[in-house]
Amino acid sequence: MAEEKKTTRKKILAADHMNKIMADYFYGLNEAATTGKRKVAWCTSVGPAELLQALGFAVHFPENHAAMLGATRMSTDLIPTANAIGYSPDICSYLTADIGAYLKGITPLAKAYPGIESVPKPDVLVYNTNQCRDVQDWMAWYSKKLGVPSIGVTSPKNVNDVTDAHIDDVARQIEALIPTLEGIAGVKLDMERLREAVSLSRECTELWKQVLETAVASPAPITFFDGTIHMGPAVVLRGTRVAIDYYKVLLAELEQRIRDGVGAVDGETSRIYWEGMPMWGRLRQHSELFANLKSTVLASTYCSSWIFPSFDGNDPIRSMAKAYLELFIVRSDRYKEKYIKEMLEKFRIDGIIYHDAKTCPYNSNSRYGLPGRVEAETGIPSLVISGDLNDLRCVSDEQTKTNVEAFIEQIAEGR
Amino acid sequence: MSTPVFVGLDIGSSRTKVAVIDADRKVLGHAVRKSGTDFSATAAACLDESMEMAGSRRDGIASAISTGYGRANVAFVTTQSKTEIGCLSRWGRERFHEAITIIDIGGQDNKVIKLDQDGRRASFKMNRKCAAGTGAFLEEMSLRLDIPLEAMDALARQSLEMVKLGSYCTVFSATEVLENIRHGKKVTDIVKGLFYSVVKRVLEMDSPAGRVVMTGGVVAHNPYIVEMAGEMVGQPVVLPEFPQLAGAIGAALYALDETDPIGIRNNIPAGETDG
Numbered sequence: 001m002a003e004e005k006k007t008t009r010k011k012i013l014a015a016d017h018m019n020k021i022m023a024d025y026f027y028g029l030n031e032a033a034t035t036g037k038r039k040v041a042w043c044t045s046v047g048p049a050e051l052l053q054a055l056g057f058a059v060h061f062p063e064n065h066a067a068m069l070g071a072t073r074m075s076t077d078l079i080p081t082a083n084a085i086g087y088s089p090d091i092c093s094y095l096t097a098d099i100g101a102y103l104k105g106i107t108p109l110a111k112a113y114p115g116i117e118s119v120p121k122p123d124v125l126v127y128n129t130n131q132c133r134d135v136q137d138w139m140a141w142y143s144k145k146l147g148v149p150s151i152g153v154t155s156p157k158n159v160n161d162v163t164d165a166h167i168d169d170v171a172r173q174i175e176a177l178i179p180t181l182e183g184i185a186g187v188k189l190d191m192e193r194l195r196e197a198v199s200l201s202r203e204c205t206e207l208w209k210q211v212l213e214t215a216v217a218s219p220a221p222i223t224f225f226d227g228t229i230h231m232g233p234a235v236v237l238r239g240t241r242v243a244i245d246y247y248k249v250l251l252a253e254l255e256q257r258i259r260d261g262v263g264a265v266d267g268e269t270s271r272i273y274w275e276g277m278p279m280w281g282r283l284r285q286h287s288e289l290f291a292n293l294k295s296t297v298l299a300s301t302y303c304s305s306w307i308f309p310s311f312d313g314n315d316p317i318r319s320m321a322k323a324y325l326e327l328f329i330v331r332s333d334r335y336k337e338k339y340i341k342e343m344l345e346k347f348r349i350d351g352i353i354y355h356d357a358k359t360c361p362y363n364s365n366s367r368y369g370l371p372g373r374v375e376a377e378t379g380i381p382s383l384v385i386s387g388d389l390n391d392l393r394c395v396s397d398e399q400t401k402t403n404v405e406a407f408i409e410q411i412a413e414g415r
Numbered sequence: 416m417s418t419p420v421f422v423g424l425d426i427g428s429s430r431t432k433v434a435v436i437d438a439d440r441k442v443l444g445h446a447v448r449k450s451g452t453d454f455s456a457t458a459a460a461c462l463d464e465s466m467e468m469a470g471s472r473r474d475g476i477a478s479a480i481s482t483g484y485g486r487a488n489v490a491f492v493t494t495q496s497k498t499e500i501g502c503l504s505r506w507g508r509e510r511f512h513e514a515i516t517i518i519d520i521g522g523q524d525n526k527v528i529k530l531d532q533d534g535r536r537a538s539f540k541m542n543r544k545c546a547a548g549t550g551a552f553l554e555e556m557s558l559r560l561d562i563p564l565e566a567m568d569a570l571a572r573q574s575l576e577m578v579k580l581g582s583y584c585t586v587f588s589a590t591e592v593l594e595n596i597r598h599g600k601k602v603t604d605i606v607k608g609l610f611y612s613v614v615k616r617v618l619e620m621d622s623p624a625g626r627v628v629m630t631g632g633v634v635a636h637n638p639y640i641v642e643m644a645g646e647m648v649g650q651p652v653v654l655p656e657f658p659q660l661a662g663a664i665g666a667a668l669y670a671l672d673e674t675d676p677i678g679i680r681n682n683i684p685a686g687e688t689d690g
Contacts, residue, residue, distance in 0.1 A: 399524070399541060402498055402500070402524075402541070405498045405501075406498040406499075406500035406501055409497070409500070410500075410536045413501075413504075413536060
């Protein structure tokens, strides 16, 4: 590739607004934990957050914290601490980074938000294994360490079609959590509050979907790398009005970009789909790598995983169960292939990159022949790159760069 | 000013290769040296050596393209670069007018590149972040066995009873080699086992399609690997002329394309020999 002047993706102005609401969220959590004014629940990313909000918990998301450890490149120094107590370097590097950070008494929150000294101490830990088994093991460690209960939902995996039987199962499991959570919260569940939280989550999710779908435009006004940052409110503040208000602001900015013909990357010449986890410690480098190649990574499974069209305030618990089960990661390869093919078509994708994350088999969809099958059916070229979400020991920057440059060359030469 | 020439510089992790071609795509000069720790100095020395062989001077360079890990370290001659995969594809497109699979075994990377019958790159794969099957693997094993790298090919050919090595990890393979030494296995049989391991590793990266061509320094110095690969894929595998220079020649062809945008294909003598 020709060595040219470096270009970077354009900054999204709404980021300042997002930073403020994220700061408010973290300070709110800290206040809850340090003053005891509100009970604190830890919840895995697609766990029953709406239920926890309806019961008045302040909700901390360990995966969000782990991603922060990755993005700040603290994780690689912390993972070995967890390895040393018996948690293998081959298991989830969110888990190992987060436990390592706890053992070392370190958190990126302390640096980003003066006055916060640690992650908020939980009163209860709540998981949903729809992501993976690791989240249950992760909460189990804290449960033993901190002497707080760990409860949750055990989800089916590799689901082709989400059936009533699946939904009944998970809905019953969610209902079964309620008495324990009521006991810890010290209040009875108000179904009206739950309906409201689920309705707000639905509204948030619809706006987030619209935000991501602005990338259908050419040039795309937003990249995957922006998405990984701006999904913050959809992850930690879904079920609240704050997230909805934020996405209205973000959406307006992106729609204005479309009207003005402004792309996130100058001179977009190729459109890429990212399948798999981000490499959190390499977001900036990867963003610059693609921008310099005039290539926009504009759509992804990862960012789209926080779209939950099934949330329904009229049937909160069953719709939560359905939404949590319809998640991409829960589904079979047959479903995943269909989903990816639809995304490739919708976003008019020129090439797809699969990130094979060493420590995250559940989000590495290149291991059972899926890329070859999708490529054979669509004719859209694919590339598998090896790396990891948080453990930079598993990342080879030079190999990634060579692979990506060669892939973009191939796309250009194939035209 | 001397006759215009076109230069490709392939600054690899292990060796730096330079090729000089003329407007008729004929290789006039070439050089290979250890990349060492000063990529620029090594590339400059290789360039001067190959220019001298070509009977040309630096002011005769019409265009140059770099490739390889050190591709950004040769600003003294060019700031234009292409990936090794691109250069190998460009080379393959020039030399073979049919669907081919290029298997390149380098010092640190293996690449399997498929070109369709029109010379378009259909796909490529690089090895994972693992030295299995690369030149680095053989270098490590030559140290373990205390034999020079250049002696390996002749030793492997003498083997009567190849030792099979099961692991794809270089460290585990080294342990297996030590275990075989302890059990009194012959060095010739162990070396053939190492070659077999290299071929297996690259063949499991992708399934070959069309004619199979092998390039890179490892096969340049160990042509027995190409013969073994031929047995394993069930067809003769092509070992081209200048296998180690394929990437550099591809880069030089790109340099020529820049000044000859029509990209007229002049068939240069194929020169390949069936391995």
